[in-house]
């Protein structure tokens with residue numbers, strides 16, 4: 001965690017905000033941009049069916065949230081979250097206001113996404129769940145907030161079991177504000193956003209979505225959210241040259257999996273964990289072999305995952321650039337580094 005420098009870093013206030021999302025000189029409070037996914041009338045105004053209280057395929061052992069839960073964060077931290085970064089003491093004058101979630105966004109299951117079980121044996125998260133687009137989602141549009149338990153981020157850093165809100169390490173813990181030491185953990189309580197997988201190993205060359213910090217005017221508070229990545233410059237230029245409608249460039253097609261980049265630090269930490277697990281197992285095998293007179297054999301180690309190749313996400317069809325989380329926006333987030341390296345991993349790239 002401590003060495004994961006993605007997300008809201010120590011000095012990224014006003015640094016790169018607005019890139020790729022069109023908020024430069026953009027929305028003021030009370031005048032949110034259209035982030036509604038590009039559907040006529042917006043997806044939030046015309047629910048398809050009677051409101052559901054829990055999304056389809058929601059796991060019974062996880063509490064479904066429609067607003068965040070707060071655990072162990074101070075009044076001061078809460079105040080920071082209830083302040084636009086531009087209004088924080090010391091923020092550069094150029095800091096733009098955060099984009100706002102659509103003010104008509106309803107609380108509860110999102111009509112834009114579906115949680116699906118992953119059954120494709122080639123998918124590295126096979127046997128788990130993933131998040132899929134239930135409709136065509138326009139490039140750059142807001143998908144849904146990332147809800148969970150707001151907690152002190154560094155309490156559990158490197159010390160599993162020390163975080164009062166969650167005694168186990170979490171694979172769902174996202175930095176909300178590193179400076180204020182607040183993270184959001186959706187391990188046991190969360191919404192559909194907790195099912196967003198990383199693109200690595202899925203066969204997709206890059207992410208099609210990202211975590212981004214936003215302002216929620218319904219609650220007067222900042223939160224993390226999942227956005228469709230903006231269309232790449234090259235694709236836009238290409239479309240313009242072909243006299244195509246540039247509004248239709250990029251985006252996520254209905255039925256496609258929504259994939260982000262968790263950040264290099266997340267996977268690096270898992271590689272380290274896997275390596276030390278491998279060492280630990282090797283030592284155990286050697287010890288057992290000594291005790292039993294056997295040789296342990298390579299099968300004893302076969303469940304330890306191979307080290308993944310980690311291609312960097314590019315922001316468009318152009319040559320791969322720096323990690324997507326950095327290149328798109330200073331508001332982008334990454335999963336905190338905690339938890340175990342997935343044992344079912346099958347990296348193909």
Ligand SMILES: C[S@@+](CC[C@H](N)C(=O)[O-])C[C@H]1O[C@@H](n2cnc3c(N)ncnc32)[C@H](O)[C@@H]1O
Nearest residue numbers: 124125128129171172194195196197198200342
């Ligand atoms: C935030 S959760 C994503 C949802 C998860 N698949 C589920 O069903 O709950 C993060 C975990 O999903 C798995 N995962 C996500 N993307 C992956 C990928 N590209 N390769 C391998 N495992 C992945 C890993 O176990 C990771 O710790």
